[in-house]
Amino acid sequence: MNERNERIHGVACTFRKVSDVFHAAEKVRDAGWKNWDVHTPFPIHGMDQAMGLPRSPVPRLTLLGGVTGFITGCLLTWYMNSYDYPLIVGGKPYWSVIFPFPVIYECTILFAAFGTFFGQFIFNRLPRHNHPLFDLPNFARVSDDTFMIVLEARDPQFHLDESRNFLQSLGGQEITVIRD
Amino acid sequence: MAHAHDSSSERPAILDKVRPAELPRSPLILNNRGFHWITDKVCGIVEEETPLWWKIMFGVALFVASFTFIGLSYLVSTGTGTWGLRSPVGWGWAIVNFVFWVGIGHAGTLISAILCLLRQKWRTSINRAAEAMTIFAVMCAGIFPLFHVGRVWFGWWLLPLPNQNGIWVQFRSPLEWDVFAVSTYFTVSTLFWYMGMIPDLGVIRDRATTWWRKAFYSLLAMGWRSGNRQWSNFEMAYLLLAGLSTPLVLSVHTIVSFDFAVSNVPGWHTTIFPPYFVAGAIFSGFAMVLTLMLPLRAIYRLHDVINQYHIDNMCKIILATGTMVGYAYATEFFIAAYSGNVYEKFAFVNRAFGQYWWAYWIMVSCNVITPQLFWFKKVRENHSLVWIICLFVNVGMWFERFVITCTSLANDYLPSSWGYYSPTIVDIFTFFGTFGFFSVLFLLFIRFLPLLPMAELKMVSPQADPHTH
Numbered sequence: 001m002n003e004r005n006e007r008i009h010g011v012a013c014t015f016r017k018v019s020d021v022f023h024a025a026e027k028v029r030d031a032g033w034k035n036w037d038v039h040t041p042f043p044i045h046g047m048d049q050a051m052g053l054p055r056s057p058v059p060r061l062t063l064l065g066g067v068t069g070f071i072t073g074c075l076l077t078w079y080m081n082s083y084d085y086p087l088i089v090g091g092k093p094y095w096s097v098i099f100p101f102p103v104i105y106e107c108t109i110l111f112a113a114f115g116t117f118f119g120q121f122i123f124n125r126l127p128r129h130n131h132p133l134f135d136l137p138n139f140a141r142v143s144d145d146t147f148m149i150v151l152e153a154r155d156p157q158f159h160l161d162e163s164r165n166f167l168q169s170l171g172g173q174e175i176t177v178i179r180d
Numbered sequence: 181m182a183h184a185h186d187s188s189s190e191r192p193a194i195l196d197k198v199r200p201a202e203l204p205r206s207p208l209i210l211n212n213r214g215f216h217w218i219t220d221k222v223c224g225i226v227e228e229e230t231p232l233w234w235k236i237m238f239g240v241a242l243f244v245a246s247f248t249f250i251g252l253s254y255l256v257s258t259g260t261g262t263w264g265l266r267s268p269v270g271w272g273w274a275i276v277n278f279v280f281w282v283g284i285g286h287a288g289t290l291i292s293a294i295l296c297l298l299r300q301k302w303r304t305s306i307n308r309a310a311e312a313m314t315i316f317a318v319m320c321a322g323i324f325p326l327f328h329v330g331r332v333w334f335g336w337w338l339l340p341l342p343n344q345n346g347i348w349v350q351f352r353s354p355l356e357w358d359v360f361a362v363s364t365y366f367t368v369s370t371l372f373w374y375m376g377m378i379p380d381l382g383v384i385r386d387r388a389t390t391w392w393r394k395a396f397y398s399l400l401a402m403g404w405r406s407g408n409r410q411w412s413n414f415e416m417a418y419l420l421l422a423g424l425s426t427p428l429v430l431s432v433h434t435i436v437s438f439d440f441a442v443s444n445v446p447g448w449h450t451t452i453f454p455p456y457f458v459a460g461a462i463f464s465g466f467a468m469v470l471t472l473m474l475p476l477r478a479i480y481r482l483h484d485v486i487n488q489y490h491i492d493n494m495c496k497i498i499l500a501t502g503t504m505v506g507y508a509y510a511t512e513f514f515i516a517a518y519s520g521n522v523y524e525k526f527a528f529v530n531r532a533f534g535q536y537w538w539a540y541w542i543m544v545s546c547n548v549i550t551p552q553l554f555w556f557k558k559v560r561e562n563h564s565l566v567w568i569i570c571l572f573v574n575v576g577m578w579f580e581r582f583v584i585t586c587t588s589l590a591n592d593y594l595p596s597s598w599g600y601y602s603p604t605i606v607d608i609f610t611f612f613g614t615f616g617f618f619s620v621l622f623l624l625f626i627r628f629l630p631l632l633p634m635a636e637l638k639m640v641s642p643q644a645d646p647h648t649h
Contacts, residue, residue, distance in 0.1 A: 017643075018643065018645065019646050022646035023646075037407035037408060037409050038408040039405060039406050040408060040411070041215060041219075041383075041406060041634075041635060042215075042379075042635040042636070042638040042639040042644060043411040043412075043414070043635070044408070044644065044646055045639075045644070046646060047408050047411070047646070048408070051408055051409075053408070053409065056412050056413045056415070056416035056417075057413075058413050058416045058417045058420065059416065062424075077351045080340060080348035080349065084348065085346070085347055085348050089350075089352055099352050100351040100352075102357035102361065102435050102438070103351055103357060103360045105431060106357075106360040106364040106428075106431070107360070109364060109368065109424050109428045110364040110367060110368065112420075112424055113371055113372075113421060113424050114371075116417045116421050116424065117375055117417065117421070119413075119417060120375065123413045124409075126402045126403055126404065127402035128402075128403040129398060129399075129403045130403075131403065131405060133405055134405075139386075140387065142386075142406060143386045143406055144215065144216055144219045145214065145215035145219065150407075
């Protein structure tokens with residue numbers, strides 16, 4: 001059933017209107033595709049559901065960063081002001097969570113932000129400067145005002161002619177084969 | 181920004197019977213502009229040949245920035261005695277300028293983070309420029325405390341690093357909290373600004389015609405392909421960064437106010453300082469956003485994307501926060517009178533009628549009285565007047581910090597140790613030059629990076645809704 005050609009990355013087609021690409025995406029999702037994507041100049045409201053995407057995993061790294069930051073802040077202030085060089089200031093305890101709280105708070109936010117920022121890059125597998133899509137002549141228009149659905153060859157359902165016909169039945173224009 | 185998918189098929193049946201009225205909303209983008217128009221407009225600013233006004237402004241900005249360079253060179257080669265600081269006023273223009281610039285930065289984060297969480301869609305037209313303003317303002321702010329340490333080559337002692345003295349930084353000091361707050365603020369603001377820009381850098385990359393443009397913007401765009409799988413993570417990360425920046429921006433100016441509030445000086449030792457400083461920061465920052473955006477709007481003819489609705493909203497925020505600041509001034513007086521503390525009472529009477537009375541009344545007239553003009557629609561629609569009022573607000577907020585810092589230190593407890601502070605020419609040079617430094621950075625930003633967030637503007641235009649046909 002699968003005549004997989006290793007040199008083919010997938011097939012692509014374009015849409016001009018948001019509603020068209022939105023409903024086409026719902027049909028691709030219902031047909032059970034796994035390796036495909038919708039390229040749009042801006043995030044379309046509700047497209048995650050239309051594609052059947054799960055919730056983004058980025059918050060996990062945010063939480064991890066935040067917890068790391070909190071512990072780092074506690075350890076940093078405890079080690080410096082109470083363990084390695086303890087100072088008595090106003091007869092107060094060497095370390096408590098109160099006096100260095102601004103420092104711990106800022107460390108928590110800083111590390112959580114790092115987790116979020118790098119999480120976005122990690123889960124999006126970026127930076128990646130070389131991708132077969134960049135060779136498509138009409139791909140440059142996708143960041144402007146065109147919408148594109150790409151069905152990838154590594155999906156078990158992929159069959160060059162059938163996939164092309166499928167895109168045609170969705171109302172896609174400029175159906176193109178993407179070569180690796 | 182993860183929204184629930186509102187499907188029209190799940191409409192309650194009652195809605196068909198009662199036919200609720202469609203509430204008209206002010207359009208965010210006028211004249212029904214399409215996606216391609218937005219791309220052309222924003223990329224056009226970066227792609228056009230460098231305009232003459234830009235070259236002239238850049239030259240002027242470099243010249244003005246050289247004043248900071250001269251001031252700092254003289255300071256470092258001679259010593260901090262060249263600033264007007266002496267007992268009893270050990271904090272003068274240095275801390276005034278620091279708080280002034282940090283405060284200006286806060287409106288950028290408010291627009292990009294807090295208004296994002298509140299789903300204020302009008303923020304999209306101004307958030308990129310406001311975030312750039314934040315970062316550049318924090319860079320200007322950082323100059324002052326860094327050089328105020330005296331021997332600037334020991335500036336790294338502020339960081340929790342091992343040094344040859346074998347001692348560590350003291351985490352009980354609000355000044356050390358400031359180091360953490362401001363450096364975290366700068367880092368997170370930069371990450372937020374850059375991440376939001378990646379899709380737009382991809383647009384400029386895709387339109388690039390020369391190889392160096394292609395290389396430069398490809399590098400910055402990180403290979404962004406604008407697939408929805410990428411957008412999904414991007415949107416989540418953006419929302420989370422907005423959620424992290426919101427408590428951050430509130431904490432930063434709170435900690436800046438702790439520099440004063442934690443001490444025992446009359447006029448400083450008050451619990452009202454954190455909210456009062458945050459309101460003042462937002463107030464001055466919005467004034468600065470309008471000061472920058474009104475000329476840019478005129479130069480680049482951005483009237484369709486930054487329209488009267490945006491300007492109205494910003495004027496109303498200035499009015500609201502200006503009134504809050506005025507309320508804080510009044511509360512300070514009331515608490516001083518009510519406290520029964522003679523030093524506290526004296527500090528406030530002295531602010532208004534003592535040796536710095538002129539600074540106090542400049543502050544009140546610029547910060548409390550001028551913004552009241554924004555009650556009038558006619559004033560909000562007269563953009564030259566709006567611009568002038570914003571300049572007044574900027575001046576007033578600088579004087580607020582001057583009044584707080586200098587009046588309290590110059591006349592505190594013992595009259596025998598009172599004094600009068602005035603800046604030297606070195607102070608004036610250093611501060612004047614920071615406006616040039618700020619302008620140099622902002623002009624480079626206008627020329628090389630997308631001034632408006634294209635993806636977000638497209639997202640708020642009516643044709644972006646998948647349920648319209």
